[in-house]
Amino acid sequence: MEQDVPRAHHDLGGVAKYMCEPADIAPHTLSDFDKEVDALRQVLGLKNIMTVDELRRGIEAIPEADYHRLTYYQRWIRSITATLLRKGLITEAELAAALERA
Amino acid sequence: MNLLALDDDRLLGALRLLLAEKNLASPAEVAERLAITEQGSPAQGARMVAKAWTDPAFRAAMLEDGTRAAESQGIVMRGAPPLGVLENTPALHHLVVCTLCSCYPRAVLGYPPFWYKSAGYRARAVRDPRGLIAEWGTVLPEGVKIRVVDSTADYRWMVLPLRPAGTEGWSEDALAALVHEGDMVGVTVPRAAAPAA
């Protein structure tokens, strides 16, 4: 039935192609990268630099194939970066230079 | 610039430099937040559940206002979304999901587990909840209705599970040790002893 509705690709409730996907119930530990991205987003939220809804909007804007290929926090850091760029808080030139130094 | 193609660690390193230089987020602020976040764990929620099982006044307060009840137990809720508590009964079992992203009551349960964030869990919970929880070995007794709570907005939801039979007179600490992450999401239920193999 969902073929008939123009749902966004992150809007996953009941989507037929995942109905047979087994739950991966094994424990997975977060990496240092994951935890730092998570904490960074919280700091940006607490300082009113970006809202959680801006984070979500940026995640939802990731094309479907990439959305499912990227890990959870790989999506987050790309949404954070896109949001900071869009708001002019950082520029592409600054980011390019920082990537060289990082 | 194609953000999708960038190396993750370099991108994080670049943001770390830029945000510090612009006084938007310092490494110390990020480290402090990380430390606070790591204090959240299922043990916090389990303590609340055990107290609710033994203290009717706390149970009522927890169902009325989860945030205030958590704060009364020393759990830091400042800045966290409001906490709602879903009470399982002998006739009603709750299962929590976020089909749109991964909303989770982190202050009382910690980071969401991997499965909670997966496409399969998010898709299946609202459409085939009984088939989904069966993967954890959870089969509800006949006559128990399931209510799937899709966490779509500003609340965060935890399940108050049923106290297992055979735990009469147990201490709060002993009861809390029975309560696990999945019990407070609804994929499992607490048991007083491991089922016979």
Added chain:
Amino acid sequence: MGFAPGAAVRVKNDWPETRGPCHIRTPHYLRGRAGTVQRALGAFPNPEDLAFARPAPLRALYHVRFDQPAVWQQGKPGDELMVEIFEHWLEPA
């Protein structure tokens, strides 16, 4: 407006996804579905505005129950869904 517990409501059969960039918190599978208000949850800044860094007026949020098998034409009779829905997505049923 405002809905009391027990009020019969319907989720608007609206698809902003087809009209351009948006961020909405009403799942696709509930559009056009009839449900019952469980209770009011308070008022929160509209996430559809927050996502675009626009001024976000407060909107009432409701916990709404739906018959689960009716949504999917499968499942166990009596099972339910309960979902947070903002008032601007609800109309009286």
